[in-house]
Amino acid sequence: MSSNGELAAFLVTATDAARAAGKIAREVYHQPRQIRFKGHKDIVTEADIACETAIIDIIQARHPSHRILSEERGGVAALTEAVGGDYVWIIDPIDGTHNYAAQLPYWCISVALAHEGETVVAAVYDPIHEEMFTALKGGGAKLNGAPISVSERTDLDDSLAACDIGYDEIISPRSLKIAQEVRPYVRRVRMLGSAVLAICYVATARIDLFFHLHLMPWDIAAAMLIVKEAGGLATDFDGKDSTIKSMEIVAANPVIHASFLELPQVNRTARQG
Numbered sequence: 398m399s400s401n402g403e404l405a406a407f408l409v410t411a412t413d414a415a416r417a418a419g420k421i422a423r424e425v426y427h428q429p430r431q432i433r434f435k436g437h438k439d440i441v442t443e444a445d446i447a448c449e450t451a452i453i454d455i456i457q458a459r460h461p462s463h464r465i466l467s468e469e470r471g472g473v474a475a476l477t478e479a480v481g482g483d484y485v486w487i488i489d490p491i492d493g494t495h496n497y498a499a500q501l502p503y504w505c506i507s508v509a510l511a512h513e514g515e516t517v518v519a520a521v522y523d524p525i526h527e528e529m530f531t532a533l534k535g536g537g538a539k540l541n542g543a544p545i546s547v548s549e550r551t552d553l554d555d556s557l558a559a560c561d562i563g564y565d566e567i568i569s570p571r572s573l574k575i576a577q578e579v580r581p582y583v584r585r586v587r588m589l590g591s592a593v594l595a596i597c598y599v600a601t602a603r604i605d606l607f608f609h610l611h612l613m614p615w616d617i618a619a620a621m622l623i624v625k626e627a628g629g630l631a632t633d634f635d636g637k638d639s640t641i642k643s644m645e646i647v648a649a650n651p652v653i654h655a656s657f658l659e660l661p662q663v664n665r666t667a668r669q670g
């Protein structure tokens with residue numbers, strides 16, 4: 398494992414790469430865009446590709462021996478190999494692509510570095526609001542260089558919850574059903590359209606709770622470390638600590654997290670629909 402100095406240098410790479418991509422995406426944000434469908438209702442814009450190239454170029458120039466798993470180039474096929482290896486960069490060039498394409502200002506760039514399958518460095522950049530969320534394993538989480546922590550709220554009834562549903566025809570309806578079922582037990586429910594940003598908002602106490610049932614490694618790798626280093630829990634719906642391979646997340650402070658998972662309908666709906 399690397400020294401703290403090495404990790405800090407990797408974080409500089411992550412933030413430089415995220416900033417470079419953010420600049421590209423921001424520059425063409427208001428221009429007409431070309432959208433390609435890569436799956437049913439699943440889009441990719443020219444900006445996703447340009448951002449991905451910029452991020453990969455920076456990483457490869459500085460760390461040529463490290464491997465890369467990136468949403469638009471990598472795909473799930475590379476996952477097994479990627480999480481087992483030494484150093485792997487896990488990239489979501491734009492999280493919240495549908496928001497980006499619709500000019501809704503909630504999207505971000507996500508860059509994580511995993512060592513032997515565990516995220517050790519994370520950078521999430523929101524160029525619209527000029528917010529850079531970062532974390533180093535064991536070193537806390539920051540927003541624009543200042544330490545952040547999850548909310549101190551202990552009453553689920555007073556909490557602001559958020560979720561997103563993804564695009565899986567079997568799993569996604571379950572998220573909506575859970576949202577409907579927990580609505581009477583929380584203050585409000587929100588759906589931002591960028592899972593990565595929403596998890597970072599849990600880390601900054603803007604949102605008290607976030608859940609999702611169908612995420613990919615590039616959605617979870619960076620944000621998971623940021624929320625954990627901010628004092629939150631990130632687990633699956635069985636309460637098992639999230640990893641890069643977890644396809645689901647419940648992120649909150651420990652008290653709200655427990656109150657949410659103790660609702661019997663939550664686990665039942667997550668598992669059975």
Ligand code: IPD
Nearest residue numbers: 492493494561562563590591592
């Ligand atoms: C999506 C967003 C969305 C979540 C989807 C993801 P993308 O990522 O994080 O909030 O619900 O499951 O695929 O496609 O915009 O990078």
Ligand code: CA
Nearest residue numbers: 489492493616
């Ligand atoms: Ca994503």
Ligand code: CA
Nearest residue numbers: 468489491492
């Ligand atoms: Ca994406």
